[in-house]
Amino acid sequence: MNHTDHDQANLVTKVRESIRRIDGNLVKxxxxxxxxxxYIKNLEETxxxxxxxxxxxNFSCWCxxxxxxxxxxxxxxxxVANYVSTDSCNSPKLNDVMFLDTRDGKGLEVYATLEEQYAAALDKIEELRSLISINPSPPELKHL
Incomplete structure (x- = not known):
C-alpha cells in the first residue's frame, strides 16, 4: 500500500468513526x-x-x-443568502462552506469563505468550473 492509499484508507476510517458519533443523544x-x-456542546466535543x-x-447544508x-x-x-460569519477578532471566519437551495429548488448555491490555498486548489478543478453559473442579482429575481 503506497502513502496515498494509506491516507485515503485512514480518511475513510475517520469518516466512518465520525458518522458513528451521530446518534440519538447527539441529536436529542x-x-x-x-x-x-x-448544539454548542456538540461542537465543542467535536x-x-x-x-x-x-x-x-467546515461544511454545512441548509438544503x-x-x-x-x-x-x-x-x-x-x-x-435566501448566507452571511460571512466572523470569529472573536471580527475577521472573516475562513474555511466555511455552506450549501443552500436555489429559489426554484432545481439548483444549489454554495457560499465559501476559504483561505487562498483552498480557493486556488478549487479553481484548478476544470469539472467544477463547468458546473458554476452566476445567478441574477436579488432585484432581478422579483421579476422571475
Whole structure:
C-alpha cells in the first residue's frame, strides 16, 4: 500500500468513526429549549477531537429546510443568502462552506469563505468550473 492509499484508507476510517458519533443523544441535545446549548456542546466535543495541526474545512447544508416558504408577514423571500460569519477578532471566519437551495429548488448555491490555498486548489478543478453559473442579482429575481 503506497502513502496515498494509506491516507485515503485512514480518511475513510475517520469518516466512518465520525458518522458513528451521530446518534440519538447527539441529536436529542439539540432539541427543545436547551437546543442551542446542546448544539454548542456538540461542537465543542467535536472540535476537541481535531488535532491542533489539522487543516479543517467546515461544511454545512441548509438544503430542504423550506427557507423559501417562510413568510414573516411581508411575503416569502425572493432570495435566501448566507452571511460571512466572523470569529472573536471580527475577521472573516475562513474555511466555511455552506450549501443552500436555489429559489426554484432545481439548483444549489454554495457560499465559501476559504483561505487562498483552498480557493486556488478549487479553481484548478476544470469539472467544477463547468458546473458554476452566476445567478441574477436579488432585484432581478422579483421579476422571475
Amino acid at each position: 441535545r439539540m432539541q427543545g429549549d436547551e437546543g442551542m446549548i446542546g 472540535n476537541a477531537l481535531i488535532p491542533g495541526e489539522a487543516n479543517c474545512l 430542504n429546510f423550506g427557507l423559501y416558504d417562510i413568510d414573516f408577514g411581508w411575503g416569502k423571500p425572493i432570495w
